[in-house]
Amino acid sequence: xxxxxxxxxxxxxxxxxxxxxxxxxxxxxxxxxxxxxxxxxxxxxxxxxxxxxxxxxxxxxxxxxxxxxxxxxxxxxxxxxxxxxxxxxxxxxxxxxxxxxxxxxxxxxxxxxxxxxxxxxxxxxxxxxxxxxxxxxxxxxxxxxxxxxxxxxxxxxxxxxxxxxxxxxxxxxxxxxxxxxxxxxxxxxxxxxxxxxxxxxxxxxxxxxxxxxxxxxxxxxxxxxxxxxxxxxxxxxxxxxxxxxxxxxxxxxxxxxxxxxxxxxxxxxxxxxxxxxxxxxxxxxxxxxxxxxxxxxxxxxxxxxxxxxxxxxxxxxxxxxxxxxxxxxxxxxxxxxxxxxxxxxxxxxxxxxxxxxxxxxxxxxxxxxxxxxxxxxxxxxxxxxxxxxxxxxxxxxxxxxxxxxxxxxxxxxxxxxxxxxxxxxxxxxxxxxxxxxxxxxxxxxxxxxxxxxxxxxxxxxxxxxxxxxxxxxxxxxxxxxxxxxxxxxxxxxxxxxxxxxxxxxxxxxxxxxxxxxxxxxxxxxxxxxxxxxxxxxx
Amino acid sequence: xxxxxxxxxxxxxxxxxxxxxxxxxxxxxxxxxxxxxxxxxxxxxxxxxxxxxxxxxxxxxxxxxxxxxxxxxxxxxxxxxxxxxxxxxxxxxxxxxxxxxxxxxxxxxxxxxxxxxxxxxxxxxxxxxxxxxxxxxxxxxxxxxxxxxxxxxxxxxxxxxxxxxxxxxxxxxxxxxxxxxxxxxxxxxxxxxxxxxxxxxxxxxxxxxxxxxxxxxxxxxxxxxxxxxxxxxxxxxxxxxxxxxxxxxxxxxxxxxxxxxxxxxxxxxxxxxxxxxxxxxxxxxxxxxxxxxxxxxxxxxxxxxxxxxxxxxxxxxxx
Numbered sequence: 001x002x003x004x005x006x007x008x009x010x011x012x013x014x015x016x017x018x019x020x021x022x023x024x025x026x027x028x029x030x031x032x033x034x035x036x037x038x039x040x041x042x043x044x045x046x047x048x049x050x051x052x053x054x055x056x057x058x059x060x061x062x063x064x065x066x067x068x069x070x071x072x073x074x075x076x077x078x079x080x081x082x083x084x085x086x087x088x089x090x091x092x093x094x095x096x097x098x099x100x101x102x103x104x105x106x107x108x109x110x111x112x113x114x115x116x117x118x119x120x121x122x123x124x125x126x127x128x129x130x131x132x133x134x135x136x137x138x139x140x141x142x143x144x145x146x147x148x149x150x151x152x153x154x155x156x157x158x159x160x161x162x163x164x165x166x167x168x169x170x171x172x173x174x175x176x177x178x179x180x181x182x183x184x185x186x187x188x189x190x191x192x193x194x195x196x197x198x199x200x201x202x203x204x205x206x207x208x209x210x211x212x213x214x215x216x217x218x219x220x221x222x223x224x225x226x227x228x229x230x231x232x233x234x235x236x237x238x239x240x241x242x243x244x245x246x247x248x249x250x251x252x253x254x255x256x257x258x259x260x261x262x263x264x265x266x267x268x269x270x271x272x273x274x275x276x277x278x279x280x281x282x283x284x285x286x287x288x289x290x291x292x293x294x295x296x297x298x299x300x301x302x303x304x305x306x307x308x309x310x311x312x313x314x315x316x317x318x319x320x321x322x323x324x325x326x327x328x329x330x331x332x333x334x335x336x337x338x339x340x341x342x343x344x345x346x347x348x349x350x351x352x353x354x355x356x357x358x359x360x361x362x363x364x365x366x367x368x369x370x371x372x373x374x375x376x377x378x379x380x381x382x383x384x385x386x387x388x389x390x391x392x393x394x395x396x397x398x399x400x401x402x403x404x405x406x407x408x409x410x411x412x413x414x415x416x417x418x419x420x421x422x423x424x425x426x427x428x429x430x431x432x433x434x435x436x437x438x439x440x441x442x443x444x445x446x447x448x449x450x451x452x453x454x455x456x457x458x459x460x461x462x463x464x465x466x467x468x469x470x471x472x473x474x475x476x477x478x479x480x481x482x483x484x485x486x487x488x489x490x491x492x493x494x495x496x497x498x499x500x501x502x503x504x505x506x507x508x509x510x511x512x513x514x515x516x517x518x519x520x521x522x523x524x525x526x527x528x529x530x531x532x533x534x535x536x537x538x
Numbered sequence: 539x540x541x542x543x544x545x546x547x548x549x550x551x552x553x554x555x556x557x558x559x560x561x562x563x564x565x566x567x568x569x570x571x572x573x574x575x576x577x578x579x580x581x582x583x584x585x586x587x588x589x590x591x592x593x594x595x596x597x598x599x600x601x602x603x604x605x606x607x608x609x610x611x612x613x614x615x616x617x618x619x620x621x622x623x624x625x626x627x628x629x630x631x632x633x634x635x636x637x638x639x640x641x642x643x644x645x646x647x648x649x650x651x652x653x654x655x656x657x658x659x660x661x662x663x664x665x666x667x668x669x670x671x672x673x674x675x676x677x678x679x680x681x682x683x684x685x686x687x688x689x690x691x692x693x694x695x696x697x698x699x700x701x702x703x704x705x706x707x708x709x710x711x712x713x714x715x716x717x718x719x720x721x722x723x724x725x726x727x728x729x730x731x732x733x734x735x736x737x738x739x740x741x742x743x744x745x746x747x748x749x750x751x752x753x754x755x756x757x758x759x760x761x762x763x764x765x766x767x768x769x770x771x772x773x774x775x776x777x778x779x780x781x782x783x784x785x786x787x788x789x790x791x792x793x794x795x796x797x798x799x800x801x802x803x804x805x806x807x808x809x810x811x812x813x814x815x816x817x818x819x820x821x822x823x824x825x826x827x828x829x830x831x832x833x834x835x836x837x838x839x840x841x842x843x844x845x846x847x848x849x850x851x852x853x854x855x856x857x
Contacts, residue, residue, distance in 0.1 A: 089761035094759045101751065102753050104771050105849075115762065120761060153850070
């Protein structure tokens with residue numbers, strides 16, 4: 001069969017730091033009807049750039065410098081803007097990472113569905129509407145006749161993402177580019193979108209490029225996988241072969257992340273660091289976002305707080321730190337009852353409880369150097385300055401495995417994402433806390449970098465016996481780092497216990513659903529799960 | 539919907555309080571003016587007895603808070619008092635002049651608003667091209683010149699040199715609609731030059747701001763042409779700042795036209811205000827000031843409500 005698209009020796013450059021730099025080098029790929037090609041790599045690997053280039057599109061500040069992009073006999077590399085416009089949306093369509101940002105907030109969802117086919121002169125608005133409803137039904141959107149007549153903000157993340165998959169189908173293109181379509185979603189919603197992708201590629205016989213950083217996800221949908229790094233091809237192969245027998249070291253690293261570590265036992269005799277009793281909290285005054293929260297964190301142990309977005313995990317962190325005073329219940333920290341409000345707490349209590357945030361970019365002052373960032377808590381809590389502070393900062397940098405001489409005088413903006421998060425850890429360590437609250441600390445980071453951060457946290461805990469309260473929605477992280485697991489749903493704790501108990505049968509119903517939704521590195525996993533669901537449904 | 543109604547209700551309440559505060563400021567401001575009204579009106583030759591009698595007639599002998607209460611109460615009931623200069627009811631003096639001011643403002647707005655939005659969209663569409671720079675430079679120049687300067691230039695060219703339009707915009711009630719429009723052509727053109735620039739630049743900036751959004755990239759990837767992207771995707775999402783700048787300029791057209799009215803001797807409220815200040819005709823000054831303030835606040839309130847309604851998220855939010 002002929003290839004639908006053939007890309008040969010593609011080179012793309014990006015403009016930054018006043019110069020053009022290569023961001024994609026010598027990439028060639030081809031795609032046949034009914035085939036799904038997975039592009040995988042960490043951020044900066046050039047995946048999205050390649051995906052967009054397959055439509056002849058380059059983002060602002062990027063340019064396609066050489067190569068050939070042949071889409072069903074049409075050469076896109078040197079095509080005019082108007083020729084490109086005719087192809088885009090009609091022959092090749094795109095599903096973006098964030099559906100919430102990619103839908104125009106001012107128009108109904110169905111109107112945006114119909115826009116491309118009407119604009120390309122393929123059908124009348126009425127026909128497009130009818131087809132939209134049909135596709136919404138096929139993608140299992142609730143009330144398919146009505147859902148299109150809502151504004152984007154009235155749909156949930158998973159629904160929007162499926163509506164966008166539907167929108168990409170509107171002109172019946174032969175190829176669809178999926179760019180991280182599930183990254184922003186909870187695990188349970190991710191399944192719905194993956195099922196939609198399968199539905200389209202297999203039953204409707206389309207070709208697809210599937211871009212992601214998660215090997216387990218791509219293994220479910222792709223026939224072939226290309227591993228990319230820094231804009232270059234690392235290796236390419238059939239999905240099953242690549243997962244079983246990766247040739248390159250980098251691929252093996254991607255496969256091996258999140259190796260389990262030993263769990264430390266928890267006994268009642270161990271020192272209690274933090275005890276939360278019967279806590280409830282509210283933002284509005286009449287609706288409780290947290291209720292009946294009871295929780296104990298013990299010395300030298302990690303408690304993982306798990307739940308989907310909106311379950312109240314981060315709110316609980318705000319209550320513990322005093323940013324949002326609880327309406328009743330008590331928080332006991334190191335044997336003392338803490339006042340609910342941050343302002344009433346003593347400096348010493350503040351020092352002993354530190355926090356690390358999800359977005360290291362926003363948690364660090366861009367105008368400060370590493371020395372200022374780490375030096376501040378030293379001065380604030382201990383009054384250490386000058387040479388003594390410098391020695392201490394260097395010591396801390398060594399602890400977080402960054403070379404003090406290189407990093408101490410760098411601006412925070414001159415660091416990579418992983419390095420920034422390490423600086424945030426060092427800042428928390430500087431206060432010599434007994435408890436660190438980690439709020440989704442790895443979710444903004446690439447897989448391998450995240451792995452490094454988890455290892456570091458583990459290492460520090462072994463040395464200093466700190467306790468962690470680890471907030472995350474990622475069960476793989478939980479499996480890797482937790483000693484005790486607390487599962488939250490709709491503001492309540494629905495299950496808690498030692499890791500081996502929570503993650504072993506008999507499961508709590510919701511825990512089971514969460515666990516079952518985490519993709520495994522097995523290409524048949526999604527099919528089996530969907531079959532299982534279909535049979536229980538009947 | 540309920541939520542947004544509450545928001546609108548709150549916002550309107552705040553406006554009402556603002557009007558009240560402004561009425562106080564106007565009253566106190568006028569009260570603080572040096573000199574005695576009665577003496578000024580009657581002249582230096584008046585005997586103390588006549589001045590005293592006149593003060594009584596004007597109720598100036600009563601304490602200020604009682605006079606303020608009476609004035610506000612009358613104002614709310616549509617009685618603006620009598621002019622000191624000629625004894626005629628203020629409402630009679632103001633009424634037709636205010637209508638003239640509105641007429642000039644609205645005719646200008648009818649041209650200026652669509653023109654500004656259209657030019658703004660064009661400039662955004664052709665951004666960073668010669669065309670965009672040309673529009674930006676031209677409009678910037680118009681903002682930078684004082685309006686009386688533009689007015690005199692226009693009179694110099696269109697009235698004196700080519701004699702196409704009258705330099706004095708004198709209208710009266712007997713004139714037909716067409717000849718009225720003809721008469722106000724020059725002041726209207728002057729105002730258009732001044733306000734278009736503002737609105738056009740805001741439209742351009744708002745659209746360009748939105749053009750960086752992910753949904754615009756999505757529209758491009760869907761193969762939608764650029765003109766439609768600007769009109770259909772970018773413009774509806776940049777409405778809020780555009781509505782605000784339109785409201786401010788509309789308010790300016792009604793409240794700030796004093797200079798233009800004076801230059802063209804146009805019988806509007808601004809002209810009356812200037813005359814009355816010169817004549818110390820305090821009831822007229824107070825009433826005009828309050829009317830101007832109410833117009834200004836009302837237009838800003840409308841802008842706020844409209845930009846709330848232009849956002850589907852706010853329009854549909856429920857408690």
